[in-house]
Amino acid sequence: MIAGSKLRMTKQRQLILEELRKVTSHPTADDMYQVLRKKMPKISLxxxxxxxxxxxxxxxxxxxxxxxxxxxxxxxxxxHYHIRCTICGRVADVHMEPHMELEAEAQKLTDYEILHHRVEYIGICPECRKKQS
Amino acid sequence: MIAGSKLRMTKQRQLILEELRKVTSHPTADDMYQVLRKKMPKISLxxxxxxxxxxxxxxxxxxxxxxxxxxxxxxxxxxHYHIRCTICGRVADVHMEPHMELEAEAQKLTDYEILHHRVEYIGICPECRKKQS
DNA sequence: CCTCAATATAGTAATAATTATTGTTTTATT
DNA sequence: AATAAAACAATAATTATTACTATATTGAGG
Structure with a gap:
């Protein structure tokens, strides 16, 4: 989260950012690589x-x-919170308001200084549910 | 979570379970290995x-x-929920009641079938806080 | 308490994900 | 356009974990 650092805008960096902004699928580095190399075959992993x-x-x-x-x-x-399919590994957003009160509640119970929190759901995605039945 | 499977109780397995039950530090496999080899030098990673x-x-x-x-x-x-120190990586328990209503709330907003949820806090542990100041 | 097949072990090799290195190229500032 | 810093492609190295294999151990049935 270090801001103010002046990044050089290379073709590669620009394309990576552009392609990531097109999707909501939470890709892995390799997922990105597979998509990117179609548009820029010489890009390296x-x-x-x-x-x-x-x-x-x-x-x-x-x-x-x-x-x-x-x-x-x-x-x-x-x-924002995420849900992960326990079968295929896919990750989706859950569009709910973050529960900031979870932090206050936990802060009373721990000596740690709480900076932020994450909620993750584990479930089965519609596609995998279909295949099961 | 497959129950009913009859495990053979070997010396190694017993010791691993025993040592894990002694600690609340959420050790990695290698942490465990380092402790275990003191009591059973030939155990393998x-x-x-x-x-x-x-x-x-x-x-x-x-x-x-x-x-x-x-x-x-x-x-x-x-x-139960966990908190992780962003500096040293240490993980501790947060002794609060799980918020089961988070699942009901999220279930209204997603097509996934929710099975369970996890809350994780990120913060700074007392030891690292001391070192900072 | 012996036998024996199933399971587990130690030791080692292999794999997967990520990070580091290196010599060359690109960026963007002078 | 010259140039120094930063980024690149290609490749090697590292880290965490899993797989393999030949030997040893476990525990059920006799």
Whole structure:
């Protein structure tokens, strides 16, 4: 979340940001790479990782970690909750107001200084539910 | 969470469970390995991983994933919330009642079938706070 | 309490995700 | 246009975890 750092706007960085802003699927670095290489065949996976890292460090995008083996990225930097399908791993937004009172409640019970909180739901997505029945 | 599976009680498995039950520090597999090898020098890291996996699959312990690069384990299988220190990575319990109404609220807003939820706090632990000032 | 098949083990190799290195190219400022 | 800083592609290295394999242990049935 370090702001004010003047990033150079390279073709690669611009495309990465552009493509991430087009989707709401919370892609992994490799998901992004697969999409990006169609438009820029010489882009390297390292560049994708490095830029997603830089963009999230500067607060332009957010890195999310909702279980599974890979990190995911989201161009929506507002505080919002996620739900993850326990079968296919897909991650979706849950459009509810964040419960800020959870922080006040927890602060009474812990010696830690609470900075923020995350709520994650685990469930089954419509597609996987269909396949089950 | 598959119950009824009859596990063989090996010395290794017993010790792993015993040591995990002694702590509230949510150790990683490697943390466990470092402690265990003092009491059983020939135990292998693979055995630690395999048993922590089996024990969590059968619901005897729980595997937790609160960000960071390593999975953590907890002998306390009740639903409870965690807080993670953003500086040192330490994870502690937050002893508050789970807010089950979060699930009902989210269920109205998503097509996913909600199975459960997790709340994770991010903050600074007392030790790291001391060092900062 | 012995036998034996199933399961677990130690040790090691393999895999997956991510990060680091390096020599070259690009950016954007002078 | 010159140039220094930053970013790039390609590749190597690292970290966490899982898989493999030959040997050893467990516990049920006799």
């Amino acid at each position: 390292g560049t994708v990782y490095r830029n997603l890292e830089i963009l999230s460090d500067t607060g332009i995008i957010q890195k999310i970690d909702v279980g599974g083996t890979q990190k995911r990225f989201d161009a929506d930097i507002s505080t | 693979g055995t630690v991983y395999r048993n922590l996996e089996i024990l969590s699959d059968t619901g005897i312990i729980q595997k937790i994933d609160v960000g960071g690069t390593q999975k953590r384990f907890d002998a306390d299988i009740s639903t």
